[in-house]
Amino acid sequence: MDHDTPLVQLDGLRKSYNLGRPNEVEVLHGLALQVRRGEFVALIGPSGSGKSTLLNVLGLLEPPTAGSYRLLGEETAGLDDTTLTRLRGQALGFVFQFHHLLPAFTALENVTLPMLMRDGRIAPAAEARARELLGAIGLGEALHKKPGELSGGMQQRVAMARALASRPPLVLADEPTGNLDRHSADEVFALMRRLHEELGTAFLVVTHDPSIAARCDRVIELVDGRIVSDRPQAKT
Numbered sequence: 496m497d498h499d500t501p502l503v504q505l506d507g508l509r510k511s512y513n514l515g516r517p518n519e520v521e522v523l524h525g526l527a528l529q530v531r532r533g534e535f536v537a538l539i540g541p542s543g544s545g546k547s548t549l550l551n552v553l554g555l556l557e558p559p560t561a562g563s564y565r566l567l568g569e570e571t572a573g574l575d576d577t578t579l580t581r582l583r584g585q586a587l588g589f590v591f592q593f594h595h596l597l598p599a600f601t602a603l604e605n606v607t608l609p610m611l612m613r614d615g616r617i618a619p620a621a622e623a624r625a626r627e628l629l630g631a632i633g634l635g636e637a638l639h640k641k642p643g644e645l646s647g648g649m650q651q652r653v654a655m656a657r658a659l660a661s662r663p664p665l666v667l668a669d670e671p672t673g674n675l676d677r678h679s680a681d682e683v684f685a686l687m688r689r690l691h692e693e694l695g696t697a698f699l700v701v702t703h704d705p706s707i708a709a710r711c712d713r714v715i716e717l718v719d720g721r722i723v724s725d726r727p728q729a730k731t
């Protein structure tokens with residue numbers, strides 16, 4: 496992929512849910528959007544405006560109903576499941592509101608396991624990579640702790656390490672600080688910004704928290720399934 500090719504390019508993207516004829520409900524109404532390498536973008540909008548739906552489409556978890564979605568320059572329409580899984584693994588990391596760590600496994604195992612399972616083959620040096628990442632984000636002492644022994648903020652930092660382990664160019668984050676108190680939320684967000692600076696990873700962050708949106712470089716606002724504003728923000 497050419498370095499200037501957008502990571503994400505949507506053209507006329509529509510998504511409907513078929514609740515049984517004639518009740519087809521269109522949730523995303525023809526979106527056009529580009530996300531480029533190394534951007535740090537907030538996606539905001541009222542409840543029900545389609546943010547999660549858009550993230551699901553971007554994450555290749557749900558197909559669009561119409562329009563084009565190019566990921567890393569590759570048109571995703573019509574790709575089979577194996578190809579979608581490969582492309583997802585190559586392009587994307589995911590962070591959710593709830594960490595979804597495996598409770599029976601340690602922090603180190605939680606970060607290592609997805610790397611081992613990627614493409615069904617053993618990724619070389621997966622554990623070394625997991626140790627390095629967890630060390631870099633201040634969890635070197637917690638490698639062998641299980642999620643239940645960690646604070647909410649620490650759990651979310653482990654989830655961040657898991658998302659970045661495979662060096663994706665883009666991380667999709669759905670309310671990554673939504674379940675945390677102010678202090679932990681600020682800590683987790685600061686970590687995201689730091690990883691963005693150090694690794695050049697692009698982030699698309701769905702948030703209801705105005706103070707988090709205010710610290711992103713670009714803010715896209717969705718209302719009723721349409722982009723009503725998309726503006727850069729000066730760094731504060």
Ligand SMILES: Nc1ncnc2c1ncn2[C@@H]1O[C@H](COP(=O)(O)OP(=O)(O)OP(=O)(O)O)[C@@H](O)[C@H]1O
Pocket residue numbers: 512520522540541542543544545546547548549
């Ligand atoms: N699987 C589905 N089947 C039918 N309708 C759906 C489905 N998923 C979402 N919707 C509808 O799509 C619309 C947008 O929902 P979505 O969850 O994307 O909004 P959101 O902006 O993420 O909201 P929130 O901020 O509350 O998470 C809503 O009207 C919702 O009812």
